[in-house]
Amino acid sequence: MKLVFATNNLNKLKEVQEMLPNSIELLSLKDINCNEEVDETEVTLEGNAKLKADYITKNYGYNCFADDTGLEVAALDGKPGVYSARFAGAPRSAERNMQKLLNELIDEPNRNAQFRTAICLNLNEKQFLFEGICTGTILTEKQGEKGFGYDPIFKPTNYNESFATMSSSEKNKISHRGLAVQKLVNFLKNY
Secondary structure, three states, rough: EEEEEEEHHHHHHHHOOOOOOOOHHHHEHHHHHOOOOOOOOOOOHHHHHHHHHHHHHHHHHEEEEEEEEEEEEHHOEEEEEOOOOHOOOOOOOOOHHHHHHHHHHHOOOOOOOEEEEEEEOOOOOOOEEEEEEEEEOOOOOOOOOOOOEEEHHHEOOOOOOOOOOOOOHHHHHHHHHHHHHHHHHHHHHOO
């Protein structure tokens, strides 16, 4: 089965590719010659995932899935949430996003947060949604060199280290995206 993953993020593509069975040929946007950037104009993660998946299905005719992920911080009433990738404004910068978040939490004792991923799958003219959540805390400083985005400052519950210190296989077992993709994979195996 061929499936397009509607992302230009090579880190996400690699993470997901490692989790899929060999029976699924994962295609990137580059593989289908899609060079457009789909604007994430919805106010929910599910809405943005659906928007991207629908764009690819409508304009390129492929079965596909898309995701959107947000970091939801309790002390900030769930922010940055759907705006996580552009929290510090344009141009997008993981470094500036992390620094802004750390600055906003400087004297905050409640550092509880969760990563949440929503995946929308368009398959044979039907649509399916999957969600993954990973709870944890925001560290006071960066830890580790691996991963991407907010990984260096997010420590998952019951772990003593940030996502950025873990191998991708370790992270995929517990991460928000890993859990959502696992639900997608289980669904596809039984489809």
